[in-house]
Amino acid sequence: MGATRVGVIGARGRMGAEAVRAVTAADDLELVAQIGSGDPLDALTDAQVVVEFTRPDAVLDNVRWCVERGLHVVTGTTGFTEERLDTVRGWLASAPEVGVAVVPNFALGAVLMMRFAETAARYFESVEIVELHHPQKVDAPSGTARLTAERISAARASAGLGAPPDATTDLVAGARGAAIAGIPVHSVRARGLVAHQEVLFGAAGETLTIRHDSFDRTSFMPGVLLAVRKVTNRPGLTVGLDPLLDL
Ligand SMILES: NC(=O)C1=CN([C@@H]2O[C@H](COP(=O)(O)OP(=O)(O)OC[C@H]3O[C@@H](n4cnc5c(N)ncnc54)[C@H](OP(=O)(O)O)[C@@H]3O)[C@@H](O)[C@H]2O)C=CC1
Numbered sequence: 001m002g003a004t005r006v007g008v009i010g011a012r013g014r015m016g017a018e019a020v021r022a023v024t025a026a027d028d029l030e031l032v033a034q035i036g037s038g039d040p041l042d043a044l045t046d047a048q049v050v051v052e053f054t055r056p057d058a059v060l061d062n063v064r065w066c067v068e069r070g071l072h073v074v075t076g077t078t079g080f081t082e083e084r085l086d087t088v089r090g091w092l093a094s095a096p097e098v099g100v101a102v103v104p105n106f107a108l109g110a111v112l113m114m115r116f117a118e119t120a121a122r123y124f125e126s127v128e129i130v131e132l133h134h135p136q137k138v139d140a141p142s143g144t145a146r147l148t149a150e151r152i153s154a155a156r157a158s159a160g161l162g163a164p165p166d167a168t169t170d171l172v173a174g175a176r177g178a179a180i181a182g183i184p185v186h187s188v189r190a191r192g193l194v195a196h197q198e199v200l201f202g203a204a205g206e207t208l209t210i211r212h213d214s215f216d217r218t219s220f221m222p223g224v225l226l227a228v229r230k231v232t233n234r235p236g237l238t239v240g241l242d243p244l245l246d247l
């Protein structure tokens with residue numbers, strides 16, 4: 001079998017450039033197109049799989065263009081709400097052979113951090129999420145923090161837990177972070193950081209902190225390559241890396 005032909009959209013960005021390097025270095029993949037902002041997408045028609053790292057306001061148009069042409073997609077771009085995922089499902093209904101993988105975080109450690117947090121959620125009265133990123137990041141909170149909060153919230157609800165206790169009354173706006181699915185999320189932006197997250201749980205007399213750090217964008221590449229290799233045999237929408245890792 002020949003190498004899988006891969007195109008990258010957002011190829012001049014931080015993640016896109018890293019993906020270009022990773023695909024180029026993989027013996028079983030062939031890089032056939034690198035698309036930057038303003039470039040026509042036509043060069044992608046030679047690809048079988050398209051890796052997409054752009055911006056929340058660009059990703060849907062790119063995914064639609066690929067699906068309509070029968071190209072599989074792996075995207076890590078943030079901003080996918082349930083409504084946006086449903087939109088993609090709608091396009092895929094007309095292209096049942098095509099696979100689209102939407103992966104909020106490709107780092108194995110981050111995937112496990114979310115899984116461990118979901119497991120811990122039912123046992124602790126308090127929980128807060130602190131996500132910390134480089135200052136060029138355009139969105140806050142991070143997609144990872146959003147997903148973590150939603151998964152913790154669902155786990156708490158199915159365990160019959162109410163809102164975390166909080167007697168704060170004298171609020172300065174923002175001091176307690178943003179509530180995502182009822183879970184406080186705090187976003188830190190600082191030079192020197194790449195992508196980091198702490199989930200802090202509390203119960204009487206103890207805390208549990210689950211922390212993940214991506215110190216370098218190479219940390220995302222094994223997950224990107226895994227998704228590229230698997231998406232061709234997974235028609236429909238795959239959300240997150242968990243199903244590809246059999247977690
Ligand atoms: N899932 C994961 O594991 C990870 C996800 N991310 C997410 O990936 C996305 C990209 O992050 P990052 O690489 O740091 O961002 P960058 O800003 O470094 O790169 C984005 C690139 O996309 C290009 N771009 C924007 N719009 C288009 C378009 N319509 N067509 C083609 N290219 C376009 C930009 O070009 P120009 O500069 O010319 O506008 C830029 O080069 C973000 O949403 C981020 O949160 C990041 C890290 C890990």
Ligand SMILES: O=C(O)C1=N[C@H](C(=O)O)C[C@H](O)C1
Pocket residue numbers: 078104105106133137138141142143144145194195196
């Ligand atoms: O923009 C980033 O850098 C990252 N974005 C993703 C997110 O918002 O969760 C994944 C990772 O945190 C890096």
